[in-house]
Amino acid sequence: MKRLPALLALLVALSGCAGFGTRQRLAPDVDLSRYAGRWYIIAEIPYFAERGNVASYFDVSFPHGHVRDVYHGLSGGFSGKPTRFVMHGYVVKGRHGAYWRESPFWPLYLSYLILYVGPHYGTALVGYPGRDYGWVLSRHRRMGDAELDALLARFAAEGYDPAKFRRVPQVPANGTAP
Numbered sequence: 001m002k003r004l005p006a007l008l009a010l011l012v013a014l015s016g017c018a019g020f021g022t023r024q025r026l027a028p029d030v031d032l033s034r035y036a037g038r039w040y041i042i043a044e045i046p047y048f049a050e051r052g053n054v055a056s057y058f059d060v061s062f063p064h065g066h067v068r069d070v071y072h073g074l075s076g077g078f079s080g081k082p083t084r085f086v087m088h089g090y091v092v093k094g095r096h097g098a099y100w101r102e103s104p105f106w107p108l109y110l111s112y113l114i115l116y117v118g119p120h121y122g123t124a125l126v127g128y129p130g131r132d133y134g135w136v137l138s139r140h141r142r143m144g145d146a147e148l149d150a151l152l153a154r155f156a157a158e159g160y161d162p163a164k165f166r167r168v169p170q171v172p173a174n175g176t177a178p
Contacts, residue, residue: 024127024158027114030097034121035114036061039137041073043148043165047133052076053083054169058137066090067100069112078172116154125151131160141170 041056049071050056056073067089074080089102089109100112116125124137136143136151152162 023129024113024115026095026098027117028096030114030117032062032091032097035097035117035124037139039124039139040141040170041135041168042138042143042170043136043152043167045132045134045164046166049083049085054078054080056168067102069102115158123151125154127155127158127160134160134165136165
């Protein structure tokens with residue numbers, strides 16, 4: 001019985017973190033049909049389920065007008081256990097496709113803020129209210145340091161601390177993709 005108040009307090013705290021206001025500049029007019037597909041996580045300020053994972057990516061789709069975001073990663077290294085979880089949600093109306101609410105389970109909804117999408121939808125920056133989490137995404141597993149630094153500078157302009165981001169290994173040192 002003592003666990004129920006603690007669980008309720010945790011849900012309330014997490015829901016508060018996921019607030020509806022963004023106070024961050026969102027990408028203008030995100031074309032969801034172009035945004036759909038696979039996004040490799042090049043760098044991140046991870047949350048607990050992503051910490052230590054490598055070769056991680058999201059597969060994003062919009063079945064029946066809803067958001068389906070499937071995360072994949074390898075836990076603890078390239079020979080680690082595969083990790084997968086699914087988030088379901090919706091695109092917030094009036095935010096031009098750049099603000100989503102996603103849920104791993106009801107009643108918890110988390111915010112997904114698209115802060116930037118490259119001109120050909122090859123890169124994207126996704127943030128979170130409070131700036132506690134962030135993701136540098138690419139359609140390709142590899143990204144040069146100069147391009148990553150430029151994208152992290154965009155995050156810095158939105159109040160994120162670039163030093164908190166960790167580069168996510170996508171390919172083992174031998175260069176063979178998993």
